[in-house]
Amino acid sequence: MAVDEQLKIELGKQGVFVTTIQDLYNWGRRNSVWPMQFGLACCAIEMIATTMARYDLARFGAEVFRPSPRQADMMIISGTVTKKMAPQVVRLYNQMAEPRYVIAMGACAISGGPFKQGYNVLKGIDRYIPVDVHIPGCPPRPEALIQAFMTLQKKIEAQPLTGEGRPRHLDAEAQGEFPVPHPGEHDLEPTSNPGVWTVPVIIQ
Amino acid sequence: MKTVEEIKAAIEAAVPGAAVEIVPNPSPSGQHSLRIAPVHAFAVAKFLRDDEDLKLDFLSNVTGVDWPDKEISEKVKVTRTVTKTVAGVEQAVEETVEETRKRVEPGCLEAVYHLFSVEKKHGPVIIRMRTVNRSDLVYMPSLTPVWRSAEFQEREVWDLYGIIFTGHPDLRRLLMWQGFKDHPMRRDYVEPDDFEYEPTAHDQVLARARAHRAAKQNAAAGQEGTGAGQ
């Protein structure tokens, strides 16, 4: 039974708050997303600058950066992911507890960036793990990271608790552990995870 | 500081039998280098470090360079004796013909060392060493026992170029992972095929992306063929 907006405001003035379980649940989840301290390269410096006094990220709920993946809600992949580092990134993602989110910060995390043509650069971390928000830029400004954070918060707010589109931790069949690539003789094996990443079609 | 010729003379005086060659540098930087044969490199390095005038106690940079095999086609004048009919009579005539001959000049791998002196505050003195070829005779002596700063840099040259430094205390890969098989900075290295998605490709990348798509179509057609054949 939906409550009329005017009635909600009137009751609110009297000190009685009316809401739904979904709104309350998602409000709690989105306003306390704790990122994991995971800086890879240059974007990490802009991420640190975002947490410093001028562009304070703690106002949005990212109060502390947890070093341990078990205690973190979100992983900001800031910097180039190389083929040597990719297995560790996937392992860390597997060790995070649900609900977990990934922000791919910077051009290198999205697609390899300026270093794309190379023997050791992974062309985007979304080849192996699902990414929620991508931020373009090299490096993106701190304001861009804050906007990505707000976009993630809107995404969490819109997630229903039952039915289609519910978060993975409420879905018994969702995949929890993603396969870790193995460094082979010439390249990573496999080069991508087909369950997570399908090749986009180039229209020419 | 001494000029390159004076340093060459000093090395040849101190290390008998050392073959030192001056490699001139045509650019305005004026940084000429000395090419040393690998067999004498260790003795030369110790002399350069300990000599009173030079005192080159600081090794700043170790670089690997790849000079690939060059195919040279030359026009050679060849004189041959040919039997020809001249005015109805068979005679042995000498004729000169120009032939194009192709030969392969073997390439090599090179290590370049930049030396400075902290005590005398002069430099750089540049020494170079070449391997015999690029395939199997790729060893040269390690200068890590003389200058410790060569330790990581020689490991990197082994990793990326494939020069084996004998006498190095710990010659493992530095930048690539341990199971990696190639030497990536060589000029003939081909990158692994992960060119699935190249939205803004041009030049070599476009060629690789097209080759990747063609290979995938062939593989798909091959599978369909076998599927239909069954």
Added chain:
Amino acid sequence: MSFSEFVADQNKPEGWNRPPKVEADGEGELLEVAMGPHHPSTHGVFRMDVALDGERVIRLKPVFGYLHRNHEKIAEGISYLGSMPFTDRLDYICPLSNNWAYALSVEKLTGQEVPERAQYLRVILCELTRIVNHASAVGFLIQEMGASGTPLMYAFREREKVLDLFEALTGARMMCNYMRFGGCRVDASPAWLDATRKVVAGLPKFADEFESFLCSNEILMARTQGVGILSPQLAVNAGITGPMLRASGVNYDIRKVDRYGIYDRFNFRVPLGDHGDVYDRFMIRLLELRESIKIVEQALEDIPVGPIMDPKAKIRGFRPKPGEAYGRIEAPKGELGFYLISDGGPNPYRYRIRPPSLINLTVLEDMCLGQNVADVVLIFGSVDIVLGEVDR
């Protein structure tokens, strides 16, 4: 000559510059720990394989390559000017000094002259970068000691002011891509110079504040004095450069030795340390910060009016004549050098970066052996590395 004959002919190498052997006390097993690549206190993706006997370090092997982005191979495929934005991403905390090192090497290769105003602008920007880098390095070091972010906030407050200046001049906060072969890209307006003067006027007070509440702290002094000692002989032989070399007492600053740019016109001192421990290294950085403030003040007074680019410089179709050159500068982390071999084409034949952070790590094992594992983080922080430069 075959391989076995070749090896047999070698002189026996001397072993005096190997790390000392530290013996475990024989009871129990060694604990092997991999610190990294994901670790809150390593400055990026860096791994140390440490073998511990209780709390003491018996063996330490650094492992890198987790950020190897094949910059040198990319540079062989693009033009000389196309590599300039990639040099920003080498030492990503001080991008403008990397630009200068590369521009200097190409200018050595081609023999170009740089006009006066461009030289002064280069000095001002590089010294501002040095101030930011040293403040951040000390801030990160204190954070790793457990101060949980507050000193870093002070350092980053100053950094934000300097980044505003960079953004006003070059258009980007961090990856400025400002130097060109033969000068600079954009001229600085008088308003920008006034803004810089205002920022620099506030810097001595910041240096005093930073030094005072850190150096009178007895926990800091107890944890850093006498820890991680590096002898000057080993430092020179291992190719150490930068504040780490000067903290061991060796007087070698490339600004004074090579006198590149116009550094011989400025009046500044080179601070030297006595003991070569972690405390000396971070005090040297604070003292160098003050010297850099002096240099910037002098440069802002004397900067002339004029062109900022060599009029004969070619931007399109830039093909230096065949040859090679090695150019180096005193970057905030040490000696940053670029070795370029040109074969007459538009792309370099060989493009090599001499990374100060990688070579400064050669002695990490020597400094950490026999110390407690808690000190490893401090000693590593005092080396002050950036993984973008170590792995390139």
